[in-house]
Amino acid sequence: MTQGNTWSDRFETALHPAIAQFNASIGFDLELLPYDIQGSITHAKMLAQTGIITQAEAQQLVQGLEQVLREYENGDFQPGVEEEDVHFAVEHRLTEIVGEVGKKLHTARSRNDQVGTDIRLYLRDKINKIREDLRQYQRALLNLAENHVETLIPGYTHLQRAQPISLAHHLLAYWEMAQRDWERLGDVAKRTNVSPLGCGALAGTTFPIDRQYTAKELGFTDIYRNSLDAVSDRDFAIEFINAASLIMVHLSRLSEEIILWASQEFSFVTLKDSCATGSSIMPQKKNPDIPELVRGKTGRVCGHLQALFLLMKGLPLAYNKDLQEDKEGLFDAVKTTQASLEAMTILLSEGIEFRRQRLQEAVAEDFSNATDVADYLANKGIPFREAYNLVGKVVKTSLAAGKLLKDLTLEEWKAIHPAFEEDIYTAITPQQVVSARNSEGGTGFQQVRYALSQAQSLMNEN
């Protein structure tokens, strides 16, 4: 079927081949085919329901559409560029199968409300899948956290050792980000799940259609109130890519940490062979390619967000062909986010091992217990700012003597302030330093155990 046939007799010649290629979206929008068929089946049923076509005609259309889907899934239906897009391709194949009646399918519909419907059905489906992927990722984080409540790790600010924390607390921070991502996607789903079907090219239709019927059949919770808005809105896609970008940014931050932790400088984790790669020239190397790729792919997804914003910014109402450019970025954002979540879930479940011995040494080899010395004095009635200054002095003398705080003698402590007693030594062990931070949301073991159980019950929600 040539494009001259698809359009009206107004056109005398077919498109220039290069222009046909340039104009076509069939190279990427076949991804929408199952959703296009779903939308068309519902549309055909509605046409019969409202008496616009007969029930017998609708039945032929539905059966024909089901056959097109089967052929597509078998790989027997592979339309080329001559079809321009998935919508024409399906309609043409349908007409080949069912004959003349196939030409009735497009009554009371435009490709504009059709593609709008397809893309929303597609995205609704993908959002549900990504939310499941997020749950798997959260489960992997939680399992790891459960094994590491009492494993201590240096906590950082400015990438400088700050205070020791429970490793579970650190991992649960990523769980929380993922939980917000999961909620955010649920919110995006609400605005995605609105039906534009029946809005026609831009202004509605002269036929007595039933938009509520098609919306309900397709599982949409509402219909667009304004036909112009319906065919030109892509807010929901921007919202989705925004949510996907945030997922990627969160994964990327964890990736960055894993990359650092796996370095010889940190040596906090070992990457298992199943999730690490070698160098083609340096045989001693084991590279963290997986988190590096996730970090790298984050730029791609954030880029798609910018692209879609820029695509929309100058568009007059209603549909413009520019909107055909919404798809590749959106599809890629979906695939990249899914693939990255899956890779990180595998990495966390079986690809990473925390080096407990090394972590234990790490939290004992620095001055990250200094705040606790100040808190110790403050508890004895010395104003915190004064205590803070005194501890500055303690750190200075310790550094000069090449000692850690735990190595100072009681005389040395007392020389700084007489309030120091023997119990200073227990107050500054990493274990005690962490345990003492029992304020709500803090790293104290009791808090972390509570956070774990909270996370567990939040994950049972849908």
Ligand code: ARG
């Ligand atoms: N392939 C087109 C797209 O993706 C379908 C809608 C075409 N509509 C039109 N008026 N040319 O946007």
